[in-house]
Amino acid sequence: MSNLAIETLSLGRSFGSNIAVGGVDIAVRKGEIYGFLGPNGAGKSTTVRMLCTLLRPTSGAAKVAGFDVIDTPEKVRLRIGVAMQEAALDDKQSGREILEFQGRLFGLDAKTRRERVEKAIHLADIGDSIDDWVRTYSGGMKRRLDLAASLVHDPQVLFLDEPTTGLDPISRVRVWEEVRRLNRENGVTVFLTTQYLEEADELADRVGIIDRGRIVEEGTPTELKRAVGSDLIVVELSGDIERAAEIARSLRDVSEVTAGSNGLAISTNDAAALISTVAVAFNQHGISANSLTIRTPSLDDVFLRATGHRLSTESVQ
Ligand SMILES: Nc1ncnc2c1ncn2[C@@H]1O[C@H](COP(=O)(O)OP(=O)(O)OP(=O)(O)O)[C@@H](O)[C@H]1O
Ligand SMILES: [Mg+2]
Structure with a gap:
């Protein structure tokens, strides 16, 4: 059987x-x-x-x-x-x-x-x-x-x-x-x-x-979330998202960058250490982010990575 x-x-x-x-x-x-x-x-x-x-x-x-x-x-x-x-x-x-x-x-x-x-x-x-x-x-x-x-x-x-x-x-x-x-x-x-x-x-x-x-x-939910990375820096921005993604990808200690419709999700092992580097790099390139926040990955991040768009409409990028 x-x-x-x-x-x-x-x-x-x-x-x-x-x-x-x-x-x-x-x-x-x-x-x-x-x-x-x-x-x-x-x-x-x-x-x-x-x-x-x-x-x-x-x-x-x-x-x-x-x-x-x-x-x-x-x-x-x-x-x-x-x-x-x-x-x-x-x-x-x-x-x-x-x-x-x-x-x-x-x-x-x-x-x-x-x-x-x-x-x-x-x-x-x-x-x-x-x-x-x-x-x-x-x-x-x-x-x-x-x-x-x-x-x-x-x-x-x-x-x-x-x-x-x-x-x-x-x-x-x-x-x-x-x-x-x-x-x-x-x-x-x-x-x-x-x-x-x-x-x-x-x-x-x-x-x-x-x-x-x-x-x-x-x-499993744990496997899927772990595959996104241990930490995420979520950047909300309205400008040139692709360019911002390129800049983020060029930074050290960034494992992956996913671009969505209203911003980026940056995967890293240590978001607290990286967040100021990201802010400075965006500033130098004239990119103004509406917000930068740190969180651990959710299934929505898994969804974004797999499809390029978010499942939940209310969540920020
Ligand atoms: N009986 C039907 N005749 C024609 N198209 C259908 C029929 N049932 C479903 N579809 C189409 O198949 C697609 C998938 O629909 P489905 O109902 O399986 O989605 P869903 O994931 O259950 O969505 P929801 O979360 O809104 O319930 C849609 O494009 C829908 O319009
Ligand atoms: Mg249904």
């Missing part, structure tokens, strides 16, 4: 001339939490939908829980749980009805169903509202219900498509804790997509960074 829960080979999907996913190779071990990190339109949901047998690939192949998604979709479906980005919940059912329906759909006997639904109700954590119509629920309640519903049949592999988008910080941390617990206690393999750097950093054993349908980096 393979020790892989998810395995893809050049898996791709086009919509007409638009290549949503351009042939990705992914190998997720059993028991792993794999984070699929990328911006809007990168191809995250399309990948998840192919792995969950909701969408047919136009190229390549994939196996989930040991079964081919194209040849044996029903075998895959029995073994996976899915909480999609847009929770598809029937407004005119109560939370409890949705959970029970899920149990029946997967053919659980009455006793098991009762136990699992009780557990799921506890997990959804929506109190007495569990008997109200779903249409009265907040976005956060719907997301938690959807997550709980995806677990009723005790899946081996859980797919979560942006599980915390739109949640407040407290609900977000609660989802993280639940994902960790399921993974640790039940050994569930988790494939989770996210646009949030902290989420990938916090939760994932390994991260694949996807941009424009391609995986541009993959590794």
Whole structure:
């Protein structure tokens, strides 16, 4: 038996001339939490939908829980749980009805169903509202219900498509804790997509960074960040960024310079020692920086290095 829960080979999907996913190779071990990190339109949901047998690939192949998604979709479906980005919940059912329906759909006997639904109700954590119509629920309640519903049949592999988008910080941390617990206690393999750097950093054993349908980096968060360098000097500037990058590259003790749309990221082993050298060099060449700051690399720096642009729009260069 393979020790892989998810395995893809050049898996791709086009919509007409638009290549949503351009042939990705992914190998997720059993028991792993794999984070699929990328911006809007990168191809995250399309990948998840192919792995969950909701969408047919136009190229390549994939196996989930040991079964081919194209040849044996029903075998895959029995073994996976899915909480999609847009929770598809029937407004005119109560939370409890949705959970029970899920149990029946997967053919659980009455006793098991009762136990699992009780557990799921506890997990959804929506109190007495569990008997109200779903249409009265907040976005956060719907997301938690959807997550709980995806677990009723005790899946081996859980797919979560942006599980915390739109949640407040407290609900977000609660989802993280639940994902960790399921993974640790039940050994569930988790494939989770996210646009949030902290989420990938916090939760994932390994991260694949996807941009424009391609995986541009993959590794543990620590490995990926270490590859950027031990320290970063972040320079915000509006002038000639390429020229500033050239000047920075010519300095001693600079390991790497990445130019982005509003400045530079300079990797070095000792930013505190280098920062004044950078400031003086820019000054001598008439380059005026808006700010120079020191920090340790984040996954956003990994993203910038791999793609030339930042993932988070709010972060400074
Ligand atoms: N059913 C579809 N028909 C046509 N194009 C599609 C369809 N689904 C996705 N696409 C296109 O495929 C590309 C990838 O979309 P996808 O939904 O996989 O991105 P994503 O990474 O999940 O983005 P987001 O973070 O916004 O959810 C986009 O260009 C999108 O417009
Ligand atoms: Mg999506």
